[in-house]
């Protein structure tokens with residue numbers, strides 16, 4: 472029976488090795504007696520927005536830090552762009568690091584530098600010979616890409632709203648034209664309209680620049696609006712990865728509570744409404760005669 476089904480409906484081809492930009496295998500992280508990750512596996516596919524969710528303290532940020540080399544795991548393997556990230560020489564690691572951008576949870580902007588100077592920090596680190604005019608031009612361009620006006624460039628982080636600081640941090644994360652973007656709770660602290668605008672920005676940057684995005688979030692609306700797949704961390708490991716419908720079909724208590732709780736249902740309804748509105752906009756109105764027929 473199974474064989475017949477397999478013949479008539481072949482399973483989709485498994486992604487090739489180089490379709491994975493990030494591969495984490497058997498990761499273990501421990502602080503004192505506290506084991507945060509045990510035998511954690513995760514693959515991130517090229518070109519996808521992967522949402523990473525889990526309860527508070529389940530180790531989402533520690534996972535991000537392990538992938539980008541800010542946290543040395545006690546066991547496991549992390550490869551990014553096919554390169555092993557653990558135990559690398561600093562020069563090698565720098566060459567890999569320049570291919571990604573990171574937006575940390577609190578933005579992590581340098582408070583004594585203006586927005587434009589913040590954006591220039593990675594450029595100065597990697598391209599020491601760039602002249603001041605070019606640095607200014609690149610900073611202007613990145614600031615515009617992140618949706619800020621040019622007037623934000625000479626401002627200090629303390630002079631910006633929370634949403635503007637997120638965009639400034641995003642401009643800095645984009646400064647080296649990354650292929651891969653790490654975002655740690657990018658919409659936390661934003662009002663719903665600001666959060667939705669930020670989601671749209673991430674989606675359009677992903678589409679226009681061909682980015683792969685690793686996105687930690689608690690924001691259900693973000694998951695529905697922009698994530699291709701979602702990875703769920705619980706019990707110290709990734710317990711499931713898939714599209715939201717795939718996750719909803721699983722009998723996993725945290726997943727059911729998260730997506731089917733009151734907030735999850737509201738986010739799903741919101742996504743459905745947006746989907747319907749988009750479909751209506753995309754459907755050309757029927758000719759007048761046909762409309763009359765339909766009403767009759």
Ligand SMILES: Nc1ncnc2c1ncn2[C@@H]1O[C@H](COP(=O)(O)OP(=O)(O)OP(=O)(O)O)[C@@H](O)[C@H]1O
Pocket residue numbers: 502507525526527528529530531532533534
């Ligand atoms: N440098 C550290 N030293 C000791 N414990 C740490 C360190 N970094 C993280 N932890 C602990 O590891 C656990 C996971 O932290 P992490 O910040 O990854 O959680 P999270 O899932 O991102 O949480 P949240 O959703 O609340 O941001 C927490 O219990 C935290 O206290």
